Amino acid sequence: MSAAVPTPAVLPEPGEPLLRVRDLVVEFRTANGPLRAVDGVSLDVARGQRVGIVGESGSGKSVLSRTAMGLLGRKDARISGEITFRGRDLLAMSDKQRRELWGREIAMVFQDPLSSLHPITPIGQQIVETLRRDPALDKAKARARALELLDLVGIPQAERRFRSRAHELSGGMRQRVMIAIAVANSPSLLFADEPTTALDVTVQARILELFDELCRELSIGLVMVSHDLGVVARHTDAVSVMYAGRIAEQGRVDDVLRSPRMRYTSALLAAIPRIEPGRRALPRPIGGLPPDLVNPPAGCRFAPRCAHAVAACTDQVPVLEPSADVPDHAFACWNPTEHPDRTEVAR
Amino acid sequence: MNRARLLRIGLKVLRLAAVLLVVSSLCFFSLSLLPGDPARLMLGDTATDEAVATLRSQLGLDLPTMERFGHWLGGVLQGDLGESYRTGQSVTQVLAERAPVTVELIVLSQVIALGLAVPAAIVAAHRRRTGTDRALSLWVFTALSTPDFVVGVVLIWILSVHLGWFPANGYAPWSDGVGPHLSSLIMPAIALAGTSFALYQRVLRADLVETLRQDYIEVARAKGLSLTRITFRHALRPSLLGLSTQIGVTVGMLIGSTVVVESLFGLPGIGDELAGAVTARDYVEVQGLVLVIATCFVLVNALVDVLYPVIDPRLASSRRARGGAR
Numbered sequence: 129m130s131a132a133v134p135t136p137a138v139l140p141e142p143g144e145p146l147l148r149v150r151d152l153v154v155e156f157r158t159a160n161g162p163l164r165a166v167d168g169v170s171l172d173v174a175r176g177q178r179v180g181i182v183g184e185s186g187s188g189k190s191v192l193s194r195t196a197m198g199l200l201g202r203k204d205a206r207i208s209g210e211i212t213f214r215g216r217d218l219l220a221m222s223d224k225q226r227r228e229l230w231g232r233e234i235a236m237v238f239q240d241p242l243s244s245l246h247p248i249t250p251i252g253q254q255i256v257e258t259l260r261r262d263p264a265l266d267k268a269k270a271r272a273r274a275l276e277l278l279d280l281v282g283i284p285q286a287e288r289r290f291r292s293r294a295h296e297l298s299g300g301m302r303q304r305v306m307i308a309i310a311v312a313n314s315p316s317l318l319f320a321d322e323p324t325t326a327l328d329v330t331v332q333a334r335i336l337e338l339f340d341e342l343c344r345e346l347s348i349g350l351v352m353v354s355h356d357l358g359v360v361a362r363h364t365d366a367v368s369v370m371y372a373g374r375i376a377e378q379g380r381v382d383d384v385l386r387s388p389r390m391r392y393t394s395a396l397l398a399a400i401p402r403i404e405p406g407r408r409a410l411p412r413p414i415g416g417l418p419p420d421l422v423n424p425p426a427g428c429r430f431a432p433r434c435a436h437a438v439a440a441c442t443d444q445v446p447v448l449e450p451s452a453d454v455p456d457h458a459f460a461c462w463n464p465t466e467h468p469d470r471t472e473v474a475r
Numbered sequence: 476m477n478r479a480r481l482l483r484i485g486l487k488v489l490r491l492a493a494v495l496l497v498v499s500s501l502c503f504f505s506l507s508l509l510p511g512d513p514a515r516l517m518l519g520d521t522a523t524d525e526a527v528a529t530l531r532s533q534l535g536l537d538l539p540t541m542e543r544f545g546h547w548l549g550g551v552l553q554g555d556l557g558e559s560y561r562t563g564q565s566v567t568q569v570l571a572e573r574a575p576v577t578v579e580l581i582v583l584s585q586v587i588a589l590g591l592a593v594p595a596a597i598v599a600a601h602r603r604r605t606g607t608d609r610a611l612s613l614w615v616f617t618a619l620s621t622p623d624f625v626v627g628v629v630l631i632w633i634l635s636v637h638l639g640w641f642p643a644n645g646y647a648p649w650s651d652g653v654g655p656h657l658s659s660l661i662m663p664a665i666a667l668a669g670t671s672f673a674l675y676q677r678v679l680r681a682d683l684v685e686t687l688r689q690d691y692i693e694v695a696r697a698k699g700l701s702l703t704r705i706t707f708r709h710a711l712r713p714s715l716l717g718l719s720t721q722i723g724v725t726v727g728m729l730i731g732s733t734v735v736v737e738s739l740f741g742l743p744g745i746g747d748e749l750a751g752a753v754t755a756r757d758y759v760e761v762q763g764l765v766l767v768i769a770t771c772f773v774l775v776n777a778l779v780d781v782l783y784p785v786i787d788p789r790l791a792s793s794r795r796a797r798g799g800a801r
């Protein structure tokens with residue numbers, strides 16, 4: 129890729145997603161033995177599509193997104209499977225080639241904006257620095273563009289804020305700055321790892337709306353990692369539910385969250401308080417703890433906590449397979465929830 | 476707010492003055508407890524008791540200790556550090572002649588120490604727990620546990636005796652030319668730098684390892700910045716506080732080390748002079764030198780203190796937030 133000319137926003141060929149992950153396995157060497165944080169995950173992200181990844185803490189969401197971005201590489205863990213970005217094999221790239229993509233083609237917004245921003249460098253400078261990845265942009269132009277970006281992400285008095293340091297801003301403002309940095313060079317793929325978890329509930333919604341807007345206007349493919357089903361339900365198009373490093377269920381948000389098939393997804397949904405009319409029920413938290421990833425249980429990893437486990441669950445791994453009626457809705461369960469009203473609910 | 480700031484500075488100066496007073500009096504009274512009489516040492520064993528007594532009263536040594544201290548302190552406050560018993564030379568003049576040599580020696584040793592420690596710390600932090608890191612820490616440990624004079628002797632043996640690159644001994648002033656001047660300082664500076672290098676590498680490596688774990692470094696990586704830029708623009712500055720503190724403390728220690736190094740290499744600096752003055756029980760001169768050394772130490776550390784908020788502006792705002800307490 130020539131550095132001087134910004135890559136035009138080419139839409140992926142029909143059928144070829146922006147990001148394609150196949151059978152990804154990420155295994156860390158730990159003192160207790162190999163730990164499989166991600167175990168056979170496949171995932172597609174198209175341009176302009178917002179893909180959610182949900183699961184309890186420790187289910188491998190961060191490891192998955194950091195590996196998919198290439199930040200976690202073969203030096204840090206044993207990795208197998210396929211990661212293709214715009215048809216290019218990310219795992220086969222050199223450090224230099226991957227660095228070339230970061231901040232220009234692929235970007236990430238992290239969980240804690242205070243610790244993500246440099247404590248000393250003024251925030252304007254931190255945006256300019258990213259913009260200057262494009263050698264065609266001189267200092268003055270980069271500065272002007274940085275001010276535009278601050279404006280774009282909704283930071284008032286950009287001129288004055290330019291020289292502020294991270295600790296002088298509110299949590300929401302900090303995350304807006306992080307987003308400005310992430311979208312500075314109009315990436316085609318954006319990872320957001322629990323981008324609102326560290327923020328007040330009131331600020332959360334506005335930040336999530338900002339993501340929606342940016343994805344729509346810049347047609348960015350977004351991978352939104354969250355442990356909050358509500359966030360995913362409102363702000364993504366497709367979702368993958370992760371449990372103990374594996375995909376439990378994936379498909380369009382409407383299908384997965386309205387008619388969950390795999391029992392873990394249903395349990396997750398039952399665990400959140402809902403105020404929808406007609407569905408009022410007390411939240412039922414999932415009992416037990418997520419499994420130890422060094423010595424995971426055989427069969428379905430959710431089996432020890434599952435109220436619907438059958439004999440097969442404890443000795444055979446359930447395969448992630450499309451459901452018969454909705455082919456782009458896949459789940460891995462031996463005893464799935466049945467939805468007689470399914471076709472109605474799912475339009 | 477400005478008055479608060481003035482008050483803070485005023486308090487600081489007062490505190491420094493108090494430290495210096497305590498150091499001077501400790502030094503004065505402990506010297507007077509030492510056995511040995513300067514008059515006797517000056518005149519030699521063959522002198523009569525009368526001659527010694529006459530000299531003692533000439534030098535004011537027969538006065539009570541307290542009175543001598545008061546007299547000396549009065550002089551100091553007027554900028555007069557007194558005169559050496561041995562040479563009759565004023566201590567201020569001794570300082571004017573000898574301080575530049577020592578200051579230059581220390582500065583040169585610090586340039587060498589930092590010049591090696593900063594890259595060594597960066598490499599070790601990036602390659603932590605690899606062979607490179609372990610090799611570096613072995614070097615650091617060796618440097619830390621080898622006394623300066625041993626390094627000095629080894630340097631003399633290799634670089635002077637065997638290779639003949641530098642003179643083994645003696646000092647060449649600037650007037651002899653830059654080459655000879657630096658040649659006469661380089662080996663003592665290296666000998667003096669060993670300990671500082673080791674301390675600096677350890678402190679900076681530890682702080683860098685901590686910084687490199689921070690989220691903002693991961694963010695810098697995700698921006699696609701080069702390792703060089705991440706190291707120098709993102710990681711180094713937040714890692715400098717420990718190093719600055721260490722420099723302040725080390726420079727104070729170094730003045731002690733110059734006694735050995737200057738004597739070994741025959742450099743006419745303050746350390747060498749101080750060694751001579753202590754041996755001769757030249758109270759006035761020892762007093763004067765110690766006071767100046769202590770002042771330098773205190774000033775260096777005050778400077779480090781002032782530099783903290785420049786290195787890391789978060790400290791300035793947290794100080795303001797604390798309402799300017801100290």
Ligand SMILES: Nc1ncnc2c1ncn2[C@@H]1O[C@H](COP(=O)(O)OP(=O)(O)O)[C@@H](O)[C@H]1O
Nearest residue numbers: 156163165184185186187188189190191192421
């Ligand atoms: N560098 C690492 N070394 C060893 N284990 C790791 C490392 N990073 C993550 N893990 C483990 O991988 C699992 C998944 O972690 P993570 O992806 O952070 O979970 P999530 O983001 O879903 O909360 C956890 O059990 C965690 O302890």
Ligand code: SF4
Nearest residue numbers: 428431434441461462
């Ligand atoms: S496979 Fe069995 S244990 Fe796993 S979620 Fe389905 S029913 Fe429960």
Ligand SMILES: [Mg+2]
Nearest residue numbers: 189190321322
């Ligand atoms: Mg996480």
